[in-house]
Amino acid sequence: MPNPFRRVTAFFLLSLLAGCGKAEPVVKIGFVGPLSGDQAAQGTDMLRGSELAVEQAKTKEPVIPGYKLELVSLDDAHSPAQAVATAKRLAADGDVLAVVGHLNSSCTKPASAIYYEARLLHINPVSSNPEISRQKFDTFYRICATDDLQGPAGTRFAIERLGAKRIFVLDDMTTYGRGLANEFMGAAKKAGVEILGHEGITQGEKDFTPVLTKIKGLNPDLIYFAGMFPEAALLLKQRQKLNIPAKFLGGDGLFEPALIDLATPEAAEGMYLTTLGGDIHQLPTAQAFVQAFEAKYGHLGAYSSYAYEATNLALEAIRRAGRKDRAAVLASMKEMKRYDGILGAHTFDSKGDTSLRTIGIYTVHKGKFQFVEAANL
């Protein structure tokens, strides 16, 4: 027969335990990006940006008085399925008031629907596919420029600066890659440039020599690649091995120092890429961040500043809401007319996209990314 006294004791102990948890109430910010897999370099660079923002916020006044601030970081391994699973996990955690997240557009897009249903503020640092904000989720905000700007900016650079007349286009068949390739080609066709072909490669594969050989046979003067850096590194390396003279231009998915290590500086020399913003080293507002980041982690990752900016924006929305309530955070974000961050002064349109519409161009010289120019669009 169960002992009623024992049951009472157990109940008492349990309530004590529950009490321990409540002694220090928390509010959380979620971070999601690819922290494992071949894009982990970019995901880790982003996470460090978020970590720095949260760490700095902890040294100041609490965002909501009486609550401890925590960063929850989760891994989506750049898989849309895993992105949805992590989004659901964050949505189900009542302590989470905002999410900074997802590197890949193919992950951000399905996850944004989960955050929308959970009425959870979702600030996206770098997923540039324009379709995401066209879903018109009022929970979605994005602090970077989009591919309908990046693609045509790449086309203009290819024609005016690189003198490209015959272009072969490759993408990685993801939401981001295919979208960016189409934006690039649309602008190129309008400008009367000849597109010799457009093909997709599979993420995670290693051997791209067949399609590169085909490209070599067509003899274009430029190869445009819309995809991520691991595949770009292989393309550059194999382009060198096959002795293909065509120039190489890519999108912001290539903006990661690991690209140069993986491809070798010789094979990457002279390639170009477009980025979703200007040169961080020329922004006076960003210098304190750059110093703090480099002091803590060494070198600055390409996307660290975006994650830092997105996290600070989320923190600002929570601070203005002043209470642990997702609806209040959303309302305060909506009311925020302007946010002065390290990347510039953001105002957000009805789709949640930022007014900062700068596209930068970089090249690789002697194993380092070198800023070439930037255009405000």
Added chain:
Amino acid sequence: MTPGELFLQQLLNGLTIGAVYALIALGYTMVYGIIQMINFAHGEVFMVGAYLGLTAVLSFGLATPATGGIARLIIVIGIAAIGCGFLGLLVERVAYRPLRKAPKLSVLITAIGVSFFLQNAVMLGFGAQDRYVPEMLPVRHWGGGTVSITPMQAVIFAVSFLLMLGLQGIVYGTQLGRNMRATAQDPLAAKLMGIPVDRVIAMTFAIGSALAGAGGVLFGVYYSTINFHDGYLTGLKAFTAAVLGGIGNLPGAMLGGLLLGLLEGMAAGYISAQWKNVVAFAVLILVLLLRPRGLLGERLAERA
């Protein structure tokens, strides 16, 4: 480039990756031939081989591309092959031998378990990111004109050819090979004849794994990046190659590997890169419909 030169280049591209597929496919086919088991951890052994090679290159400072690149490369291949051979022995002893009398499905599940274990062990040990593998041979373009073959490609052809030749020598020219063939034909009868069946099976795993390890180094150095995920896709393709050639059949695995590499290369080069896997696997289905045992599968008596 003329269409002829283009074709020649595509042929070289396809045969290079095909040779690597063939090396891995041999391991699948040997194990299947001897105990009718699909060793799904074999792709991971290949990946571990690539990482062992990288470790050897970095820790012995073998990367400096001055001279004697080929000798250094062969040392690295040797280290990885021996390491993977022992790994194969260990995996067989720990995860498969205790289940020798269990239903086939149980061994399949432990194989998948070993596969996840190795992937995650490498991820924890070496990190989740792509790792750069130093080039051990200079990038040169042989062949004068527009068709190019790099020294590394030549090494891949030579090494895989020699290893396959060596394997044929072992299987058809040594006592171990005779024991392997006997075990493949009838394990019980082989045991009654005094053949140490367990040791023969273990050696089969060791040899197959050593070949995969060598393949891993060739793959890593040729593509110059490796990731703990790499064993999955490449392993799957090598398994496909083994089935294409007729699983359990050694020349079949070599033929299947080279053929799959060529098919992929030609599909990507002449149809479209995004249809590469579709075409390659459609051909596989077609072959299996017409010849369910694979291209050379009817020579069952010779399986080993």
